[in-house]
Amino acid sequence: MLFGVLVALVLIFVILLDGFETVVLPRRVIRRLQLARIFQRATWFPWSVLARGLPSGPRRENWLSFYGPLSLLLLLAVWATGLIVGFALLHWSLGSHLAAPAGTADFGTALYMSGTTFFTLGLGDVTPSSSLARLVTVVEAGTGFGFLALVITYLPVLYQAFSRRETSISMLDERAGSPPTAVELLGRLRHRGHLTAVGPFLQEWERWSAELLEAQLSYPILAYYRSQHENQSWLAALTMILDVCALAIVGVDGVPGLQAQLTFALARHSAVDLSQVLDTPPGMSDAERLPPKDLAHLRAMLTAAGVPLREGRAADEKLTELRRLYEPYVKALSDHLLMSLPPWIAPAGAKDDWQTSPWNAQ
Numbered sequence: 001m002l003f004g005v006l007v008a009l010v011l012i013f014v015i016l017l018d019g020f021e022t023v024v025l026p027r028r029v030i031r032r033l034q035l036a037r038i039f040q041r042a043t044w045f046p047w048s049v050l051a052r053g054l055p056s057g058p059r060r061e062n063w064l065s066f067y068g069p070l071s072l073l074l075l076l077a078v079w080a081t082g083l084i085v086g087f088a089l090l091h092w093s094l095g096s097h098l099a100a101p102a103g104t105a106d107f108g109t110a111l112y113m114s115g116t117t118f119f120t121l122g123l124g125d126v127t128p129s130s131s132l133a134r135l136v137t138v139v140e141a142g143t144g145f146g147f148l149a150l151v152i153t154y155l156p157v158l159y160q161a162f163s164r165r166e167t168s169i170s171m172l173d174e175r176a177g178s179p180p181t182a183v184e185l186l187g188r189l190r191h192r193g194h195l196t197a198v199g200p201f202l203q204e205w206e207r208w209s210a211e212l213l214e215a216q217l218s219y220p221i222l223a224y225y226r227s228q229h230e231n232q233s234w235l236a237a238l239t240m241i242l243d244v245c246a247l248a249i250v251g252v253d254g255v256p257g258l259q260a261q262l263t264f265a266l267a268r269h270s271a272v273d274l275s276q277v278l279d280t281p282p283g284m285s286d287a288e289r290l291p292p293k294d295l296a297h298l299r300a301m302l303t304a305a306g307v308p309l310r311e312g313r314a315a316d317e318k319l320t321e322l323r324r325l326y327e328p329y330v331k332a333l334s335d336h337l338l339m340s341l342p343p344w345i346a347p348a349g350a351k352d353d354w355q356t357s358p359w360n361a362q
Contacts, residue, residue, distance in 0.1 A: 001093045002093075003093075004089055004090075004092065004093030005090060005093045005094065007089060007093075008086050008087070008089040008090035008093060009086075009090070011082060011085065011086035011089070012082075012083060012086040012087065012090070012143075014035060014082075015035065015079050015082040015083050015086065016083075016143070018034060018035040018036055018079070019079055019147070019150065021034065021036070022036045022075075022219075023150055023154045024150075025218075028217045028218070028220075028273075028277055035078075036075060037220075039071075039074075039075055039078060040071065040075075040220070040221070041279075043067075043071050043074065044067065044071070044224070047063075047064075047067050048064075048336075048338060050063070051063050051064050051338055052338070057230065058230060060338070061226060061230040064226055064338060065225075065226040067224050068221060068222070068224035068225040068226070069225070071221065071224065072158070072221055075221075076151055079147070080118065080147065083118060083140075083143060083144070083147065084111070084114045084115050084118050085111070085114070087114040087117070087118065087136065087140040087143075088107065088110040088111040088113070088114035088115075089107075089110075090136055091110040091113060091114060091133060091136060092106075092107045092110040094132055094133065094136070095130075097128060097129045097130035097132065097133035098110065098113055098126055098127065098128060098129060098133060099126065099127045099128075099129045100125075100126045101125055101126075105126075109126060112126060113126045113128075113137075114140060117137050117140045117141050117144065118140055118141075118143070118144035118147075119144055119148075120141055120144055120145055120148075158219055158221070158222065161211075161215040161219065161222060162222060162225050164211060164215075165208075165211070165212060165215065165222070165234055166227055166228065166234075168204075168205070168208050168237070169227055169232055169233070169234060169237045170227075170228070170232070172232070172237055172240070173232070173352050173353045173354055174352060174354060175188060175189075175201075176188070176240060177346050177350060177352055178229060178231045178232055178350070178351075178352050178353045179231045179232065179236050179240075179340070179342040179343070179346075180232075180236060180237060180240040180342055181240060181243075181342050181343055181344060181345060181346045182240055182243035182244040182246075182247055182344060183298060183301050183302060183305075183344060183345050183346065184346050185240070185244055186198070186244065186247070186252065186255070186302065186305065186307045187301065187302070187305035187307065189201075190254070190305050190306045190307045191305065191306075195254040195255070195307065196254070198244075198248070198254070198255045198256065199255075199256040199259045202241070202244070202245065202248075202256075202259045202260055202262075202263040203259055203262075203263070205241045205263055205267070206259075206262055206263040206266050206267070208237075209238065209241065209263065209266045209267040209269075209270045210266055210270075212234060212238065212270055212274075213266070213269065213270040213273060213274070216274055216277070217273060217274070217277060220277050220278065223274060223277075223278060223337065224337065226339075229353050231340075231353070232353070233339040233340075235330060235333055235334060235337065235339045235341070236339065236340065236341060236342045238267055238270060238271060238330065239271075239326075239330045239341050239342055240342050241263065241267050242264060242267050242268060242271070242326045242330070243342075243344060244260070245260040245261070245263050245264035245267065245322075246264065246319060246322040246323060247302075247309060247319070248260030249261055249264060249318070249322060250309060250310055250315050250318050250319045250322070251309065251310030251315060252302070252307050252308070252309055252310070253307055253308055254307060255307070264322070267326070268325055268326045268329075271326050271329040271330050271333070272326075272329050274333065275329040275332055275333055278333065278336060278337075280329075280332040280333050280335070280336040281332060282328030282329045282331070282332050283328060283331075283332060289323075289327060289341065289343070289344060290323070290344050294344060294345060295316070295319075297345060298344055298345055299311065301345065
């Protein structure tokens with residue numbers, strides 16, 4: 001059956017191409033019809049709908065935290081199942097030249113043969129009985145072996161990237177609070193007499209933004225991996241860094257503007273590209289992150305902390321212009337991923353994660 005052979009070959013090719021683009025290819029795929037991307041959209045939608053029905057808090061975060069790892073395992077299972085079915089269809093379309101104990105080799109037998117060959121079990125109860133069938137069996141065995149090796153190498157690389165991302169996020173707790181805010185970061189550094197450390201800090205986070213961009217463009221599934229604490233996330237960290245840079249560019253005494261511009265450019269690049277990869281176009285939001293009343297409060301807090309923000313109409317317009325460059329993108333990512341954006345000003349009485357415990361010890 002020529003049609004069956006063509007379908008089998010197309011199925012095998014599509015899955016191998018998808019695996020190569022997802023795991024091996026170190027650049028993003030701009031083609032919209034990609035199996036991994038379709039799978040991600042099809043599974044994330046019902047998962048997020050169920051999450052929205054849960055109250056905000058630990059239960060929702062626990063539910064969402066399962067999606068990233070579980071969807072990765074399910075995607076690997078989809079690839080493996082597709083390859084097994086593809087090779088079984090190829091055997092069956094070529095005439096099922098298989099020697100089976102029952103003497104007949106139907107599609108079920110071909111599927112069984114394909115599964116045992118793909119996972120290199122080598123049971124031997126069903127064997128190929130023609131040269132072409134033997135060739136298909138050898139090719140499938142090699143494909144299965146390569147697939148398992150790919151999985152073994154893929155998972156450590158993914159989790160190393162996740163670990164590097166989260167290490168820096170965890171360090172924000174004592175520096176900028178939980179959730180991290182720009183006012184807390186500047187105020188704490190000024191209070192401790194280390195305001196000069198803002199430059200090296202922003203330089204470090206410029207590198208973090210670059211690593212975030214490269215890792216999550218290569219492995220978009222990482223965007224769905226949640227942080228250890230519900231008031232922390234890679235998106236909150238990225239947004240806070242953009243907030244700090246925006247304030248520094250407008251003008252904060254003692255904060256270097258040049259490094260702020262460099263970090264802002266790369267962090268904004270990360271937000272835009274990740275929004276494109278996750279198909280979350282920017283849009284206007286009804287919720288204003290920094291209304292005029294809060295901006296006045298922010299100025300007062302920074303002034304009281306010894307790091308006054310430049311005042312005047314020009315400064316306000318500059319801050320609004322900078323915010324428009326990134327807030328629509330991070331808001332779209334927040335709505336899609338169900339990750340809360342950090343406020344500009346920390347809530348009254350908020351404690352850092354290191355100050356709390358399950359037993360409310362202080």
